[in-house]
Amino acid sequence: MPKGQGNTIAQNRKAGHDFFIEETFEAGIALKGTEIKSIRAGRVNLKDSFARIDKGEAYLMNMHISPYEQGNRFNHDPTRTRKLLLHRKEIDKLIGATQQQGYSLVPLKVYIKNGVAKVLIGLGKGKKKYDKREDLKRKQAKRDVDRAMKESLQ
Numbered sequence: 001m002p003k004g005q006g007n008t009i010a011q012n013r014k015a016g017h018d019f020f021i022e023e024t025f026e027a028g029i030a031l032k033g034t035e036i037k038s039i040r041a042g043r044v045n046l047k048d049s050f051a052r053i054d055k056g057e058a059y060l061m062n063m064h065i066s067p068y069e070q071g072n073r074f075n076h077d078p079t080r081t082r083k084l085l086l087h088r089k090e091i092d093k094l095i096g097a098t099q100q101q102g103y104s105l106v107p108l109k110v111y112i113k114n115g116v117a118k119v120l121i122g123l124g125k126g127k128k129k130y131d132k133r134e135d136l137k138r139k140q141a142k143r144d145v146d147r148a149m150k151e152s153l154q
Contacts, residue, residue, distance in 0.1 A: 007112040009039055012046040015106045017132060019124030024108065025094070028085035029060065029117050032076050034068035039117050041068075044110050051084060051105035051121050053095050058084035060107060060119065084119065097123050 015021065031039075038044070043066035052059050060082045067075040086094075097103055108120040127135075
């Protein structure tokens, strides 16, 4: 199964708009208690989340996992910092890459693979405003071409 394929739970659609994604990494997430049940129920939001390397460890910040309804006192803080499970070589590579100007670690999607929650982390370089406008123009032009092709076939 290719990297990032599985039962997709949540996607960060804004990441493709705001960043040039150059490389992706698959990471496990260290979860507590009822968090996996909330993830399986699809109660995850990646909107403002990001990853950070701190003291040789990778962490996922601001990923919102809603509390499990039947979880009572064993529920967790929805936006707590979660540790990412990566190999040492991958972490070392990310440390070198994120120290360059303009590079960030962005979570792209959360999915279930072999019964385990995984997150696809992208190494991205931030887009400037003119890059975003160029992408929108390119998408619109492709839509126009596709529409014209469809109409010509009918």
